[in-house]
Amino acid sequence: MVVGDVTTGTDVLVIGAGPAGYVAAIRAGQLDLDVTLVEKDAYGGTCLNHGCIPSKAMITATDVAHEARHAEEMGIHADPAIDLSGMVSWKDGVVDQLTSGVEKLCKANGVNLLEGTAVFADEHTARISHSGEGQGSETIEFEHAIVATGSRPIPIPDFSFDDEPILNSRQALALDSVPDSLAVVGAGYIGMELASVFAKLGTEVTVVEALDAILPGYDDDLKRPVKQRANDLGIDFHFGYAATEWYxxxxxxxxxxxxxxxxxADGGEVQVEEPDEDDRLELDVEKALIAVxxxxVSDTLELEAAGVETDENGVIETDSRARTNVDHIFAVGDVAGEPMLAHKGSAEGQVAAExxxxxxxxxxxxAMPAVVFTDPExxxxxxxxxxxxxxxxxxxxGEFPLRASGRALTMGDSDGFVKIVAEESDGYVLGASIVAPEASELIAELGLAIELGAxxxxVASTVHAHPTLSESVMEAAENALGQAIHTLNR
Structure with missing residues (x-):
């Protein structure tokens, strides 16, 4: 029996419950708007369920094992056994705790939750198809809509994620046994993060990258310590190559x-040269991870029915207030384009609701930070x-090297630096870059400095606790002023 179609109304329809969508829904609820949030998969979206959180859990777990195995100079001798299924189970527990928390927070803020897939019928109406046999569909009339459908992994020709040996990042994070060998296609942030995870699990990892270096878009001095650490882990790299087939x-x-x-090489669309048997690579591996x-995800929404436009890549273009070309329809998060960062999506979600x-x-x-959770970060x-x-x-x-940081040395992790850029005439902080353990935490101070016009x-006159990594931020500012104590001034 199919449930009959019903029509309901709402002030704000939010499509997608990832970090952009659920934040938008909660904030709109706090502002006394009637909110309906539609999610077809799991609350928290890709980030909480299959991306940001599970990958960082696995990075942390493999770091523990790797550090224990390589702590001889600290007088620690250990050879930990890795139970990948147990590690994945722990990771899944973290994910479940967070996703259930999202659902509770939405309900506590008066958000109406619907499970299903939404498509636009016109600029003020959407149809929701509920998952499950006999669940039917319903129509929602809205005053405003917020599209937060996120993104999906880009496939490459002849490498289907439906084939068991071919993995996307979600599938790689759900493996229950450690592959003996792995080809990682793509040396961007996802490829590099997961290459390090599997190398620390004992997998023989080979990275194939069409460009001429890892992490496109980042300066060479930031990438250099990460590449060296990857080499130390035994990761093999082949630059200037595109994966074309497998059997x-x-x-x-x-x-x-x-x-x-x-x-x-210019960062454009990959063009494969005419095959030459002498130039081609043949990699014999157990599995391949595609991370290009x-x-x-904008092609599932029937946006044309609402008059919402996308660019040639499917990105819904927005202004600084998250509006699309249709004034009462907003887009936030990955579907609104680069940078595809969860915290950027959350910030956009709050803006749209407000x-x-x-x-x-x-x-x-x-002051939008970007972080790569490589080793070092x-x-x-x-x-x-x-x-x-x-x-x-x-x-x-101003720059401060971590080899001069007492805390970094006591952690056995002194590769990297803190760099601050400021306007010379008045000293206003304009930017910063950090490669270091816990760089993801250290960058917040400098983001705040930019936001406040510090x-x-x-920064230099703010007393930082000793011994800490954060002292490196203070020392970098002092170095820019020509008064650093623990490194030579420029």
Whole structure:
């Protein structure tokens, strides 16, 4: 029996319950709006269920094992046994705790929760198809809508995620046994994070990247310690190659990669050169992880029925208030394009809810941090020196190496640095970049400095506890002022 179609109304319809969507729904509920949140899979979206949280849980767990195994110089001798199924079970417990918390918070803020798939019928109406046999559908009329459908892994030709040996990041994080060998296609942040995870589990990892370096978009000095650490882990790299096919010769699979063309070197669409038997790579591995990026999920919504436009890549373009080209329809998170960061999506979600409620909200990307959870971590915020110079500033740079940090040395992890960029004339902090353990935590102080309009003097004169990694931030500011104590001044 199919449940009859019903029509209900709401002030705000939010489609997608990831970090952008559920934050938008909760904030709108706090602002006394009637809110309906539709999710087809699991509350928390990809980030909480299959991406940010599970990957960081696995990074932490494998770091524990790796550090114990390599702590001889500290007088610690250990060879921990790894139970991957137990590790995954622990990771799943963390995920379950967070996703159930999202559901409770939504309900506590008066958000109406619906399970199902939403498509637009027109600019003020959506149809919700409920999952499960006999569950039927319903129609929702809305005053405003917020699209927060996120993104999905980008596939490459001839590598289907339906084939058991071919993995996307979600599937890789759910494995119940450690593969002996793994090809990672793509050396962006997902590929590099998971390459390190599996290398620390004992997997023989080979990374194939069409460009000429890891982590495109990041400066060489930030990438260098990460690449060196990856080399130390035994990760093998092949740059300038694009994976083109795979087959099963017997045990495991053979991945074929051909030289990538010039467009790839420029960061454009990968063009594969004419095959040459002498140039091609043949990698015999147990599994292959495809991590070449993510694409917005906008093709499932029937956006044209509501008049919402996308660009050629499926990105829903928005203004600083998260509005699409249709004034009462908003888009937040990955579906609204780069940077595809969970915290950027959450910030957009809050802005969209506040704009709908009549608040004077807008998103300022000036102090938007970006983090790569590699080993060591990379974190950036604001402008680089080059960007500041191109923007018309007269930048001054201060830097503090972690090898001069007492805390970093006591952690046995002193590769990296803190770098601060400021305007020379008045000292206002313009940007920062950090490569260090806990860089993801350290960057917040500098994001706050940019947001508040703090100067180098403000940061340098703030007393930091000793011994801590955060002292490196203070010392970098002092270095820019020419008064660093624990490193040579520029």
């Amino acid at each position: 099963e010769p017997g045990d495991g699979i053979r991945v074929i990669a051909e030289p990538a063309g010039d467009a790839a 990026g993510r694409a917005p 704009v709908i409620a009549g608040e004077p909200a807008a998103l300022d990307h000036q 990379i974190a950036t915020v604001g402008m680089t020196e080059t960007e500041a110079d191109e923007a018309g500033f007269d930048p001054v740079v 100067t180098l003097e403000d």
